Amino acid sequence: MESQKLESQEPKVATSSPLVPLMYSNRVVLKTILECGDDEIGLFGKTVVVGGWVKSSKEVKREPMAVPLKPPEASPGPKDVTCVEMVQSRIPFFKTIIRVFGGSISAQSVREKLEPSIPKPPPPSKFYLQINDGSCFKPHDSAIVPVSASQVLPTGTCILIQGVLEKPSTHGKQTIELKVEKVFHVGTVESDAYPLSRKKLPLDSLRDSSHIRPRTTTVASITRIRSALDFATHAFFQNHGFLQVQVPIITTTDSEGFSEKFQVTTLLGNTSKKGEPVTTLRPDYNEDFFGRQSYLTVSGRLHLESYACALGNVYSFGPRFRAEKTVSLKQVAEMWIVEVEMAFTQLEDSMKCAEDCFKFLCRWILDHCSQDMNFLADDHYKKPVIIYDFPKAVKPFYVRLNDDGKTVAAFDLVLPKIGRVITGSQSEERFDMLTTRIKDFDLPRDQYEWYQDLRRHGTVKHSGFSLGFDLMVLLTTGLTDVRDAIPFPRTHGKASN
Amino acid sequence: MESQKLESQEPKVATSSPLVPLMYSNRVVLKTILECGDDEIGLFGKTVVVGGWVKSSKEVKREPMAVPLKPPEASPGPKDVTCVEMVQSRIPFFKTIIRVFGGSISAQSVREKLEPSIPKPPPPSKFYLQINDGSCFKPHDSAIVPVSASQVLPTGTCILIQGVLEKPSTHGKQTIELKVEKVFHVGTVESDAYPLSRKKLPLDSLRDSSHIRPRTTTVASITRIRSALDFATHAFFQNHGFLQVQVPIITTTDSEGFSEKFQVTTLLGNTSKKGEPVTTLRPDYNEDFFGRQSYLTVSGRLHLESYACALGNVYSFGPRFRAEKTVSLKQVAEMWIVEVEMAFTQLEDSMKCAEDCFKFLCRWILDHCSQDMNFLADDHYKKPVIIYDFPKAVKPFYVRLNDDGKTVAAFDLVLPKIGRVITGSQSEERFDMLTTRIKDFDLPRDQYEWYQDLRRHGTVKHSGFSLGFDLMVLLTTGLTDVRDAIPFPRTHGKASN
Incomplete structure (x- = not known):
């Protein structure tokens, strides 16, 4: 079913x-x-369009009296395609539940008035849909209930209603x-192949589906916290008069003196596809x-x-890279x-x-992401x-x-x-001392000529630090693996992508 | 002269x-x-510590009557180490002027009371220092005047007073x-080697000193505008409920199907220093x-x-790369x-x-960077x-x-x-059509399996766009070369760095 242009049909x-x-x-x-x-009563009678992806759906045989909504495992429905991902020992339920009553999925209105106190044989089934549009985490089984389906919808189905x-x-x-x-759009799913169809999905198996995992409750929460932390970072520094400077990703300078680095090149070409003979190469960097x-x-x-x-106080925020092959829960090749x-x-x-920056970020997340925090983080640090x-050998040359x-x-x-x-560190502002340190580290001096210029001309004491943004996300979400x-x-x- | 720990000497x-x-x-x-x-009168008598880099300094022989402060070329001083960079046809003057009276640079106080109406032979020279700390652009020759020097200071000298x-x-x-x-710190400069010592510095010659050029009036203004635009970008999207997602820099996917790309590798090693024999290589990507x-x-x-x-509405903001060798005023290898x-x-x-985003950014800059804008931008677009x-051949496969x-x-x-x-574009949400397009572009299908999954499972109509952030800076600064x-x-x- 194709979605339609909604402007003309948009509810007033x-x-x-x-x-x-x-917006948009x-x-x-x-x-x-x-x-x-408490304002929900004021919403009754309003017409809305909502869209999202089915996280789970459930058929419940209708009793003569209305059945209270319960978590899936306690419900008597014969079909259950619930997707529950595991986060450590806690199991999240019910982001948003759409209860679907009898009737086929179509763009036509179904307005059957239900009277629970008057049993009518045979009672129709009720269908519950739990959908997710990524806008929030709702810890309780709150529900919004459409009346327009004859069957459960597989996890991963997209609907716009x-x-x-x-x-x-x-x-x-x-x-x-x-x-x-009205149902405007149904985007079907190949349930057998859909990575989130399975019952139990620990985080490490989700990593193999990095393109689909944002549809899980956990990764959606992480994403919202990460986005909030990102903005908080800019807010902190801009509020304190810092200028943001985007430093280069491609560089000819080894910024620490001892790091494993990725090379950036066009020498290897993009042509060596599978099966083709591989050209023998001599890396002539003049040609790079x-x-x-x-x-x-x-x-x-x-x-x-x-x-x-x-310019005084400046900051940068971007991706940095280390070609370290050792496995670590706190370090991957590309980090912000x-x-x-x-x-x-x-x-x-x-x-x-x-x-101050650290405290500000923690405070911001507590103020802006309390529901996501309650869901994810289980530890409190003082x-x-x-x-x-530090001993000079364990820190960079500068x-x-x-x-x-x-x-x-x-x-x-x-x-x-x-x-x-x-x-963090205070940088060596003394020209002679910096020269000695570069020599001690056995670094190629011509690579650092430009850097020494900052001491040669108008040197000043200065200091700064690096904050591992991904580790900050790890901390605030209570996760253990930075991946x-x-x-x-x-x-x-x-x-893989 | 070494700078000193300032906490104990900080003015109350x-x-x-x-x-x-x-802060800090x-x-x-x-x-x-x-x-x-107009509140400046309220500042008289206050003690402050300021720091920055000398942009120009000038000696003015003292007349019996006080000499009005004028732009350097109109002043009668014998020494003139003014640095003036050229921005198209306009020449910026006087960011901040510090007038320096007679006396040696030292940490001791010089409080000679000047009485311009009583001529005393021989009249001491006055020394004017124009300094820059990057905090603002000041179009007029406003001045703050210290009394503590016996000579002009070369352009590029750092002082903390x-x-x-x-x-x-x-x-x-x-x-x-x-x-x-008090003078806490003087960071000297090797004037002969200092790139900004020369009189005329067009922007293209400044590019060879990308590490020093932020000390120029023009690049300082650009940096402030760029920083403001950066924050405005985040503010726009966060205000409209978008989540920021940091997409990967290293990828195995060709996002357009026809781009010149940089390869990222550890195959070439970091060892081929000058003079060493270069190893013959066969790129075996299994080993990469x-x-x-x-x-x-x-x-x-x-x-x-x-x-x-x-998750619905999302945005990303980061560096992207094209290995295109053609020279362009609007394109370099690495852009945000x-x-x-x-x-x-x-x-x-x-x-x-x-x-809306474009308008918001323009409005933000007008509201927040009016002085820098007045200095830099000379054109107004309606x-x-x-x-x-567009014809399908000129746009990416998706x-x-x-x-x-x-x-x-x-x-x-x-x-x-x-x-x-x-x-911008609406993406192809139909699985079969996307498959056809990937085939038409002769792209390796396995590279896009993950991308096709988004259509295979719960597809939805969606659209988006890319905004060239560096071009936005180009536009708002009125410059012509994105470098x-x-x-x-x-x-x-x-x-080079």
């Missing part, structure tokens, strides 16, 4: 109504309906129901795209210093990092800023610990040498289970 | 004072002082002066990091569709792109969203034009085929001089 909604359709898509998101709280909001006809926890008038060896950046802090030493540099500052200034002044000649002005902000979420916190994780041997 | 500022030091760096940014407007704000002792345009009490050929993404829209077909996908929408919905329904079988549901938003800033709008541009044969 008074401007004072809370049921404002989502001409439908009301479920969040708008479900989060009305118009109906009238009504008082629930049953005594379940739901406080509002949707009576369907940039005329020299170039890499994916492991850190943007060196480039960011260039802008800090001109927030980087900060501040001119006219020293180590303790960065420690203060890092701590506060992070900051460790500072970190400022302390007066003892042995330690450097660096700090880590660490947390239980997660480990290091933020790492579940990243939309499309990239690990050694794995990049 | 009443909480009601507008002179709140910048214990100095007052010049913007705070210069943008007080404490002083008292006073009424100007001369009759120039400046409305406030800073009388220096991801076990197959992988690329830098040219577009994130395919991956974004995966999230739209679960805003991408949008919306489930339950069609072409016209995306056109409306693109137009409004953009949207072109839609764009929805129109009923005529010849055109596809795509649109471009174009502007004079810049050309296409936004390109000037990007912090560290990457072009064929050029990546």
Whole structure:
């Protein structure tokens, strides 16, 4: 069934109504309906268009008296295509439930008036649909109930429907129901092949379906928290007068001096398809795209210093890359990092800023994602610990040498289970000392000429830090594997799309 | 001279004072002082710490009467190390001027009371310093005046000073002066080697010093506008209920079907330093990091569709890559792109969203960066034009085929001089049609299995667009070459850091 152009059929909604359709898509998101709280009575009688994907559906044989809505395993229905993913030991139920009464799925209105107190043989079945449009997490089995189907719909089916909001006809926890008038669109599903059709879906098996897993309750919650954290990051720095600077992803500079790096090249060509003979190559980097060896950046802090030493307080937020083959729950090949540099500052200034930023992000998530947080996170930490002044060998070449000649002005902000979420330092602003450090690390000096220029011309004390954004998501969601916190994780041997 | 720990010396500022030091760096940014407007009188007598880089300095022989402050070429000073960069035909003057009176640069206070009406032979010289801390653009020759130097300071010198704000002792345009009490830090400059020491610096020559050019008035303005546009982008989409999804940079999918791509590899190793023999290689991609050929993404829209077909309205904002060797004023190898996908929408919905987004960004910049805009942009456009329904051969494989079988549901938003800033489309949601299109483009089907899954399971009409963020910066700054709008541009044969 094709969806139709909806403009002409769009329900007329008074401007004072809370049921404002989502901008650009001409439908009301479920969040708008479900989060009305005590105002739900005011919604009764309103016509809305909603759309989403079926998470589960259930047929319930209708008793002479109305059957209270219960979780699927307690219901007497003969068919059950519920999809329940496992999150650690907790099992989420019922994001949004659409109860579907008898009648075929069609674009025509079904308006049979049900009178539960008058038994009519044979009683029709009721059909419950749990649908998800990604707009919110609803912890209880609230329900909106359309009246327009003769069968359960498989998990993963997409529907776009118009109906009238009504008082629930049953005594379940739901406080509002949707009576369907029109079905605009049904996007079918190949149930046998659909990755979310199975009953039990632990997070690690979901990783093999990174393109479908955002339809699960868990990954949808993670996505909303991740998006909120992203905006909170920008809000924190912009509120404090920092300028955002997008540092380059392709670089010829090794930002740390000891990182495993990906090379970026056009030398290998795009032609060696399966079965074709492979050309023998001699890498002549003069012939490569940039005329020299170039890499994916492991850190943007060196480039960011260039802008800090001109504009003061700056930050960057982007993907960084490490070609490390070791398996880790906290590290994959491609991760998003927030980087900060501040001119006219020293180590303790960065420690203060890092701590404030960390607290701000935590507070933001508690304020803006409380339902998702309640669903996901099960641990509470008291506060992070900051460790500072590390042996010089374990930190990058650019970190400022302390007066003892042995330690450097660096700090880590660490947390239980997660480990290091933020790492920061005061940069070496003394030209001669920086030159010595580059030599000590046996780094090619010509690669760092531009960086030394920042000390050669108008040097200033400055410091900054890097915040592992994916680890921040890991922390706030209570997950244990960073691959579940990243939309499309990239690990050694794995990049399927 | 070393900078000192400032906490103990930090001036005590009443909480009601507008002179709140910048968070974490214990100095007052010049913007705070210069943008007080008519309240400047209220600042007289306040002690502040300011820091920045010398843009120009000038010695003026002191006349018996105070000499009005004038632009450098009209002043009678014998020394002039002014740095003036050229922006098209306009020459910016005087960001911030610090007038320096006689006395050596030291941390000790110089409080000589000047009485212009009483000539004292020999009259000491006055020294004017124009400094820049990146906090604002100030179009007029406003001045803050410290009293603590015996010479001009070369362009590029970094200083951190404490002083008292006073009424100007001369009759120039400046409305406030800073009388220096302490100099905490001077970061010297090698003038002969400093790229900004030269008199005339057109933007194209500045590109060779991408690490130093943020100290110029022009690039500082561009950076502030770029940062504001960045935040405005997030604000627009978050305000409209979109979720931000960070799509992968490393991908095995060709997102358009005809793009020149960079390969990402660890096969070439990091070892072929100059002079060493180069190993002969056979690219066996089973041995590569991801076990197959992988690329830098040219577009994130395919991956974004995966999230739209679960969560509704989503956007992404990140770097995208094209290995095109042709020289263009509008295209470099690495560019930042805003991408949008919306489930339950069609072409016209995306056109409306693109137009709203474009207008919002323009309005935001006018509201938040008016001084920078006045300095940079010299053209006004009436409004953009949207072109839609293109021949199918010129758009990517995934764009929805129109009923005529010849055109596809795509649109471009174009502007004079810049050309296409936004390109959008409705995606092909019909499984069979998408399969045909992939075949027509002669693309390897296994690469798109995951993408076809989105049609196989619960397909829905959806559309979206890509906004060239760097082109948006180009547009709002009135520049002509996108390399000037990007912090560290990457072009064929050029990546120097």
